[in-house]
Amino acid sequence: PALRRMAPLILSGYAFNTVLYLLVKALLPTNMSPAPEYCPNDEPDCDRRDLLAFQAVSFVNLSYLGLLGCYSFFLTGSAADALP
Numbered sequence: 001p002a003l004r005r006m007a008p009l010i011l012s013g014y015a016f017n018t019v020l021y022l023l024v025k026a027l028l029p030t031n032m033s034p035a036p037e038y039c040p041n042d043e044p045d046c047d048r049r050d051l052l053a054f055q056a057v058s059f060v061n062l063s064y065l066g067l068l069g070c071y072s073f074f075l076t077g078s079a080a081d082a083l084p
Helices: 002-027 049-075
Strands: none
Touching: 002 049
């Protein structure tokens, strides 16, 4: 029952992360060159926009979780009350 109730929220979060990743990756300029250790086999046309897009999506997710944790612990106090 709980998984069925949360499934739309989980799927929409997954879709949001995927769209955000693809959007950030598409909007980054292609002339950015990463450090040599991030390019396999020293390719001259190495493009690692995927790394920066992943970091951007991770930053958004971790920021949301941090703000949600602060909200539920400090502002509402529901985190301490809901413990078994």
